[in-house]
Amino acid sequence: MKVAPPQSADFWYNIQSMHQEQEKRLLIDVARLAPEGEDLAGEADIVDYEQEFVHPFGGVRYRLHAQQFGTELLVMGHLEQDFTLACSRCGKDFDTTVHVDDFTVSVEVGEEDEWADITDDARESVILAMPTYPVCDEACPGILQEAEPPADDRWNALDGLKV
Ligand SMILES: [Zn+2]
Numbered sequence: 087m088k089v090a091p092p093q094s095a096d097f098w099y100n101i102q103s104m105h106q107e108q109e110k111r112l113l114i115d116v117a118r119l120a121p122e123g124e125d126l127a128g129e130a131d132i133v134d135y136e137q138e139f140v141h142p143f144g145g146v147r148y149r150l151h152a153q154q155f156g157t158e159l160l161v162m163g164h165l166e167q168d169f170t171l172a173c174s175r176c177g178k179d180f181d182t183t184v185h186v187d188d189f190t191v192s193v194e195v196g197e198e199d200e201w202a203d204i205t206d207d208a209r210e211s212v213i214l215a216m217p218t219y220p221v222c223d224e225a226c227p228g229i230l231q232e233a234e235p236p237a238d239d240r241w242n243a244l245d246g247l248k249v
Contacts, residue, residue: 110134112208114152114193116159117200123153126163132205133212139172140216146208150189159193159202167212173222176229180222186211 112130131145150163165186170179191207 111203111205112146112148114159114161114202114204115200116154116195116202119152119154119159121154123151126150126152130205130208132209133167135209135213141170142167143170144168146212148189148208154195157194157196159195160190161193161202161204162188162190165189165208165212169216171217171220173226174219175221175226178222180220182220184212184215184217186215 110131112132114126127147127149129145129147133142133146135142144167146165146167148163148165150161152159152161154160167184168181169184170181172179189208189211191204193202193204195202
């Protein structure tokens with residue numbers, strides 16, 4: 087059976103409904119993908135990477151171009167995810183957005199495949215793009231040092247004795 091060319095609305099309907107049915111996945115509807123490729127944009131809740139100092143919130147926002155070349159599906163574009171991170175200098179929590187500007191994944195698709203699942207690739211790219219030493223502000227002074235204790239004359243006197 088020949089598959090009709092995709093209609094944008096149908097395309098989106100399918101992507102959205104698959105999200106709901108298959109939990110939190112980022113899927114490309116290859117059975118309906120236009121031969122010249124398609125631009126996809128949306129949000130998918132796929133980054134469940136929680137650590138003591140790392141809390142993602144909201145979904146991954148994506149703007150992708152997906153195109154199939156023979157048995158290869160090429161997906162390229164931009165991903166971004168909001169996080170609450172702890173500052174590596176002062177320890178305070180702050181909100182930031184992690185961007186992946188050059189997300190690229192190539193997926194082998196068979197004749198029978200209706201969907202290509204790029205969830206793991208997208209999640210991994212976001213996690214790899216996270217800063218190793220996040221800072222709340224480039225000018226963050228770090229944990230402020232306690233004021234210098236007042237000089238104690240008695241220690242000075244000891245110093246004098248050692249000499
Ligand atoms: Zn800080």
